[in-house]
Amino acid sequence: MTQLATLLTAVLAIASGVQAQCGGNNPHATVSGSGSSFRTARGSAQLYSGSDYRAAIQAGLDGISAGQRLSVLASGSIGAGTITLASGKIFEGCGTINVGNRAGRGAIEIQNVNDVQIPFLTMTGNPYFGLRISGTRNLKLGKLNFNLSGGLAIRFDRDAAMNYQVEMDTITVTGAGSHAVETWNIDGLRINAVIARNVGECGLLLQNTRNAWVGLVDGVNVATGNGYATFRMANENGKLANGRYDANVYIDKVVSRGGGRGIFCVSRSGGVVIKDIDLASNGNNAILVENCYNFSIRGGVINGGGEVRLSARSEFPNNKDIWITARVDGTTVREQPCGENTNFSISGNARQQLC
Structure with missing residues (x-):
């Protein structure tokens, strides 16, 4: 790369970073205010003024068109209400949105729409679902932070339409x-990072999802x-549409400390x-593989915690085509029952009980 090209790349990167500031670069509509006084404006037009x-x-989302952006500059609480996004809308939560719990519903819902973007969001509270999503195409989620006291942060519905081409940047969830x-039900998923702290169940749970790439689960x-x-x-x-399990889900790195299991395929x-992988002191299995097919761990370390285990339930076909390469110290590696075409390359001081 020439010096000019390098400089141009750096300038474009800086410009992109400036444009990516939440609320910057002249959004089409804004929500401002605080306490019990809020104002929604689109240019010089007032769309809402009041305490809700x-x-x-x-009102801001309903007042913009597809391809336009609403920046919520104010912080406040929506209670147990729901915000809904229509196709093509760009929604930025620059303030802190506190939410309540509405049974079976999301604080923000994105359903049966295309080309929705949420570049920024900070959410607090105890939602049933923070984001509830289904039936989308070309959904883009950016840097989303959930500092919760309960609930589930992001949920793609199980009994609903497929989603196609979903992108997430960094999703950080605490509490x-x-x-x-x-x-559930995604064909085409890209996530840069999921960072989970003090979370009751999974950090990242993938179900009926194919053609996926994830940079980091931490x-x-x-x-x-x-x-x-x-x-x-x-x-x-x-599982691909043709019923095969050719490699189509790629995870660059999984880091897990404490809690329950580190990695679970079932x-x-x-x-x-x-x-x-970098797993340490997991309170349950460091890794559990149960009735899975074409599962591969290429390298990394496990230090203490629960055992690495291959097991199987009788109602499903047994494990098949398993490869695990890792350094394992301070715990055990066990295969019971024996799978089909299982391959281990284990270093470290782990006690091994393999077929």
């Missing part, structure tokens, strides 16, 4: 009682005292390549 924070946000990110004190995991695949995750999932 949720109504102020919804969720359930999962940080739970997916969990501390995730799934303590239960059978979930920092990273879990279940319910035919990675219920006819697979087609996954995990490039690197």
